[in-house]
Amino acid sequence: MDGDGDPALKIPAPSAPAPSPWPPCHTLYRAPEWAPTFSQGPAIPWTPGPNPENVGQPEEASLEEQQEEAGAGEERPEEAEAEAAAYLDELPEPLLLRVLAELPAAELVQACRLVCLRWKELVDGAPLWLLKCQQEGLVPEGGAEDERDHWQQFYFLSKRRRNLLRNPCGEEDLEGWCDVEHGGDGWRVEELPGDCGVEFIHDESVKKFFASSFEWCRKAQVIDLQAEGYWEELLDTTQPAIVVKDWYSGRSDAGCLYELTVKLLSEHEDVLAEFNSGQVAVPPDSDDAGWIEISHTFTDYGPGVRFVRFEHGGQDSVYWKGWFGARVTNSSVWVEP
Structure with a gap:
């Protein structure tokens, strides 16, 4: 049957949908002209608000404030040192000398003299250094027979x-040697x-010696006194004794010559x-074939000495090839207190 048959069997044509008041989803939204505009500024960090449980409670101090409060109750090192110095300054002089004598000598001279006038006088005085000399065995305990005027110099020397x-x-x-x-x-x-030699009986620690030949053999050393710890004022004012010693010997089968020269230099x-x-x-073949000591002491040499030059040498007197000349050992230079 065609469509022109019974009208009850006809399917009605679909009606057009009613228009929607909203734009389709794919249509871009455009703000009305009256709407405010927003520009993107810097990000604002989020900070937590107050804890409702802490409302009405005193505010907790920061870490820095806690450290400052903790430090306020502690005594500073400078204050502690000043308090200790004030306490020591109240001690009787004999007891204070005992305390100072326990300190290293360098601290006494470089630091303790600067504390106050009383300490300066004690450090510069003889009793403190006599006490240190006695404590360290540099002089007999309980006495100073020679009554030295410069116990400080004696101690350092x-x-x-x-x-x-x-x-x-x-x-x-x-x-x-140079x-x-x-x-x-x-x-x-x-x-x-x-x-053809003899033992060195004067010091058992000496085991060797220098032997010279058939022509003059010499050698020297130059000692820098300041580099060895002797300062200018000590050398120029105190002028401590400088003692030079040397030992020489010959062979029993050959004669020899020996010479020593020592100079104090500026x-x-x-x-x-x-x-x-x-x-x-x-x-x-003489009694002099054994070991012989030669020594000299420099005193009252005047200001300006800074170096000591020690030189010795020897040779044989028979001109034999080999080492038949003077023998030397155990040479020494001492600055005496």
């Missing part, structure tokens, strides 16, 4: 007292007693004082 020459017995070959002259076959280090190496032994002849 005693603490520095040592042989200022390096390698005096040849344990390190010729290390430490201006070395190798006449003939030159210097040689030998073990004691050596051929900063510019001008000679301010000098000692020279001259050439000392040691004949063979």
